[in-house]
Amino acid sequence: MKKHNFSAGPCILPLEVLKQASEAVINFNNDDLSLIEISHRSQPFVDVMNKAQGLVKELLEIPKGYSILFLQGGASLEFLMVPFNLLKKGGKSAYLNTGAWAKKAIAEAKGFGQVEVLGDSSDKNFNYIPKGYTITNDVDYFHCTSNNTIYGTQIKEFPSCPTLLVCDMSSDIFSRKIDVSKFDLIYAGAQKNMGPAGTTLVIVKDEILGKTGRNIPTMLDYNTHISKGSMFNTPPVFPVYVSMLTLQWLKNNGGINWVGSINQQKADLLYDEIDSNPLFEGTANKEDRSNMNVTFLLTDSSKEVKFNNMWEEAGINGLKGHRSVGGYRASMYNALPLESVQVLVDVMRKLANN
Ligand SMILES: Cc1ncc(COP(=O)(O)O)c(C=O)c1O
Numbered sequence: 001m002k003k004h005n006f007s008a009g010p011c012i013l014p015l016e017v018l019k020q021a022s023e024a025v026i027n028f029n030n031d032d033l034s035l036i037e038i039s040h041r042s043q044p045f046v047d048v049m050n051k052a053q054g055l056v057k058e059l060l061e062i063p064k065g066y067s068i069l070f071l072q073g074g075a076s077l078e079f080l081m082v083p084f085n086l087l088k089k090g091g092k093s094a095y096l097n098t099g100a101w102a103k104k105a106i107a108e109a110k111g112f113g114q115v116e117v118l119g120d121s122s123d124k125n126f127n128y129i130p131k132g133y134t135i136t137n138d139v140d141y142f143h144c145t146s147n148n149t150i151y152g153t154q155i156k157e158f159p160s161c162p163t164l165l166v167c168d169m170s171s172d173i174f175s176r177k178i179d180v181s182k183f184d185l186i187y188a189g190a191q192k193n194m195g196p197a198g199t200t201l202v203i204v205k206d207e208i209l210g211k212t213g214r215n216i217p218t219m220l221d222y223n224t225h226i227s228k229g230s231m232f233n234t235p236p237v238f239p240v241y242v243s244m245l246t247l248q249w250l251k252n253n254g255g256i257n258w259v260g261s262i263n264q265q266k267a268d269l270l271y272d273e274i275d276s277n278p279l280f281e282g283t284a285n286k287e288d289r290s291n292m293n294v295t296f297l298l299t300d301s302s303k304e305v306k307f308n309n310m311w312e313e314a315g316i317n318g319l320k321g322h323r324s325v326g327g328y329r330a331s332m333y334n335a336l337p338l339e340s341v342q343v344l345v346d347v348m349r350k351l352a353n354n
Pocket residue numbers: 009073074075076077101145147148149150168169170171189190
């Protein structure tokens with residue numbers, strides 16, 4: 001039996017994907033060779049890359065004119081590649097500061113030009129999504145983080161944007177329907193809803209590139225990777241393969257509509273318990289609550305040891321909150337079944353009834 005894995009990332013992946021992946025490490029395609037000991041230029045791996053890119057396009061209904069890349073360096077490298085590739089010499093960018101990851105993205109952009117912070121929720125330890133700001137068209141791009149993994153907030157409606165719209169979707173990509181045509185660049189580390197750490201998905205509109213007047217180092221230039229079909233250098237073959245398997249699992253089960261509806265059920269189940277159980281309180285503003293990462297506190301700290309023992313005994317893993325918020329964080333990525341959330345809710349009820 002697998003544990004009920006609420007880890008924030010790296011996190012739960014479908015068991016059948018893990019089984020297929022482990023088989024491929026020993027014997028890929030029944031060729032008596034491991035996936036990780038064949039050339040990335042061989043047809044079997046080229047097929048994997050093509051299939052992974054095709055599944056991203058299909059699941060997110062990506063229109064023509066976008067490229068799909070599987071890069072390395074994590075979402076953290078994108079914090080720097082975005083301004084390198086989009087911020088014009090002497091230009092300005094705009095950011096929304098919704099947490100630790102946004103702050104890191106802002107810090108990198110400052111090395112390339114002016115940064116306007118249009119909204120900032122640091123005054124309340126990032127427990128809400130700033131609203132009511134205006135994006136002007138004199139900035140080269142606007143950057144936001146769709147889901148704030150640490151604080152449990154999520155942008156429910158993206159702003160209308162008169163300039164390029166760039167989004168870090170590391171912790172909610174493939175979890176709900178999005179209209180990709182509204183975005184110019186999306187990036188996401190694989191290690192939440194896609195696969196193992198080690199690759200970063202980048203979805204970029206081709207026509208926005210090559211306009212900064214900057215000299216971009218080869219490996220940091222999106223055009224380098226686009227021109228070589230994401231195979232300029234050796235790609236991270238294992239993370240790309242597992243991502244392909246996870247996306248195939250998602251497609252086979254009904255795609256984004258299917259998973260979006262289950263994710264909503266999971267979030268409703270847990271938030272309802274938090275709101276009705278006097279021993280718990282949520283930390284995020286209700287209207288901005290994330291469906292992926294649910295952050296909550298115990299109202300009675302004398303129950304802490306008991307609660308921790310109870311959820312551990314129930315086979316739950318990874319429920320401790322991030323140190324900057326404290327309390328608990330239940331990360332409920334795509335592969336976490338509704339039954340696991342029910343197990344957690346049952347423990348919370350039992351604690352209140354004891
Ligand atoms: C929203 C968000 N952005 C960026 C990152 C950083 O990703 P990486 O560790 O792949 O650089 C994380 C990691 O958890 C994240 O949750």
